[in-house]
Amino acid sequence: MAINLSREIVHSLEREKIKEIGNTNFYLCYQCGNCSAGCPCAEEMDILPHRAVRLAQLGQFSRLIESKAIWVCAACITCSVRCPRGVDIAGFMEACRQIVLRTRKVDHLSPVELDAQLLKELPQIALINNFRKFTG
Ligand code: SF4
Ligand code: SF4
Known part of the structure; x- marks a missing residue:
């Protein structure tokens, strides 16, 4: 799948919103996959948690907020506990959901x-x- 990269895309407003609402720095992620390996909902997700974080690092927010994964996430925080870099992926997922709910003003x-x-x-x-x- 092609990824469109530019300075504007990578440094978008959504990046700051996710960091602020999720209260976590997802740029610390080095893609070890521990979060996805322990996620009890991974089988039902179209994008695994570590890939969702990677999409955010690359500024691909439209793909992220269109994903089924952010709604499938059960907010169990297993991923956050397992992350060796201290990334709160549960908070990251919640931030993605909040951005959709707040910007589109449509309940899921x-x-x-x-x-x-x-x-x-x-x-x-x-x-x-x-x-x-x-x-x-
Ligand atoms: S566990 Fe943490 S460092 Fe590893 S892929 Fe997931 S978010 Fe990234
Ligand atoms: S909080 Fe969400 S993404 Fe993280 S392990 Fe639980 S279900 Fe998976």
Whole structure:
């Protein structure tokens, strides 16, 4: 897949937003892959966590925020704990989600989309956590 690189792209506004919202410096990542190796959701992701970080380093934010991976992430912080460089990948993923929710002002999930039976059966804490994650 071709990657378009320029000074403007690599030094984009999204880079600063992700660093600020995620409170982590993803440029410290040296692509060891420990985060992806321990991620319990990796099989369902279209972009593995270490590759998501690499895309951000290269300024490829449109591909990152269009990915399924940022929504599949369960925010379990396994990746952040495993990172030898102290990159908070869970915070990075959350920052990507927040950028989408804040800039597009469209929630990723609406209560009306959920099956009524499912709403009755799911633990309330799971619902609350998911609406925190999927809505702006
Ligand atoms: S564990 Fe840390 S250093 Fe290794 S690839 Fe993931 S983010 Fe990068
Ligand atoms: S926080 Fe997200 S990316 Fe990190 S290990 Fe958990 S599910 Fe995977």
